[in-house]
Amino acid sequence: MSDCIFCAIVAGTAPASVVLDESDVLAFMDIRPFTPGHLLVVPKRHASGLAQLDPEDGAKVFAAGQRIATALRSSALPVDGVNLFLADGVAAGQEVFHVHLHVVPRTARDGFGVRANAQSPTRTVLDGTADAIRSALGSDGA
Numbered sequence: 187m188s189d190c191i192f193c194a195i196v197a198g199t200a201p202a203s204v205v206l207d208e209s210d211v212l213a214f215m216d217i218r219p220f221t222p223g224h225l226l227v228v229p230k231r232h233a234s235g236l237a238q239l240d241p242e243d244g245a246k247v248f249a250a251g252q253r254i255a256t257a258l259r260s261s262a263l264p265v266d267g268v269n270l271f272l273a274d275g276v277a278a279g280q281e282v283f284h285v286h287l288h289v290v291p292r293t294a295r296d297g298f299g300v301r302a303n304a305q306s307p308t309r310t311v312l313d314g315t316a317d318a319i320r321s322a323l324g325s326d327g328a
């Protein structure tokens with residue numbers, strides 16, 4: 187996609203600090219890192235969101251993120267844990283509309299966090315919600 191910054195990075199027409207370059211996947215440092223070592227894994231083929239993403243590309247993005255997360259733990263960076271994070275849609279915080287998996291190295295008290303207002307719904311409510319999602323999946327979820 188011509189006006190997509192991550193496509194420009196994949197094409198080599200925009201600069202990036204590349205960590206991993208595979209045939210279908212590229213990983214590079216985030217320019218505004220949440221923590222030191224925060225990077226992004228993207229499919230080389232443009233997909234604006236999860237609904238547009240080829241599942242095989244999705245699998246390769248996750249596999250690269252998993253491999254990098256493991257490598258981070260034995261790197262020279264301070265890493266006690268890792269968050270994998272993907273924002274799909276404006277409401278989820280997506281700002282760049284080329285699918286990307288955030289890989290965020292974590293240390294205790296690094297200040298990174300996802301705010302949540304967790305509830306404790308009844309089993310009836312949980313079952314009803316599961317029903318709604320199973321219906322959307324078009325199967326019984328098995």
Ligand code: 5GP
Nearest residue numbers: 191202214215216217218273279280281282
């Ligand atoms: P989102 O909010 O869409 O999940 O995350 C977009 C991420 O892309 C942000 O963390 C932001 O810092 C990063 N980002 C935006 N523009 C660029 C860029 O031109 N180069 C790189 N390396 N990262 C970018």
Ligand code: ZN
Nearest residue numbers: 190193232284
């Ligand atoms: Zn793109």
